[in-house]
Amino acid sequence: MKTVHVYVTLKEGVLNPEGSAIERSLHALGYEEVQKVQTGKWVSLQVEDGPELAQRVERMCEQLLANPVIEDYEIQLSDEVTT
Template sequence: MMKLVKVYVTLKPSVLDAQGEAIKSAIQTMDYDKVSAVHMGKYFELNFEDYPELEKDIDAICDNLLTNPNIETYRYEILEAE
C-alpha cells in the first residue's frame, strides 16, 4: 500500500525568524493587530511504498537533506495515499 508523508520544517524556537517577523509586521500594518506571531516554514510531500523501515528512512531524509538540523526542526505525518 502507498503512503503519503507530509513533512513540515520550521526554524527552532531559539532561531530568529526574520521572514516571519516581517510578515507579522506587514499583517499588523493592515490593522490585523491580534496576530502575535508568524512562523515561516517549508512543506514537502513524499510518496513511498509501505515497508518496515519507512519511519527510519523518513528521519534520515529529513536530517540529511530536507532540513538544516542546526537551525531547523521537522515533524511529519504518514497517511494512506489516495
C-alpha cells in the same frame, strides 16, 4: 504508496525574519490582533510502503529536507494510500 508529510520549523531561539516581516505587514494592513507569526516549510512525498519507512524518512530529513543545525522537523505518515 504512502503519503508522508514533513513539517520543517526553525528551532526555538533562531531568528525568523520572514515571520517578523509578515507580522509587520499584517499590522500595516490593519490586523493588529496578530502576534507571534512563525513560518516554516512542509514537504509531502509519496513513498513505497516498507518495514523501515519511518526510519528512511527520518534519514531523508537529516540528510536533505531539514537543516539539523537550525531546524526541527515533524514527520506525519498519513494512511492515505495512492496507486
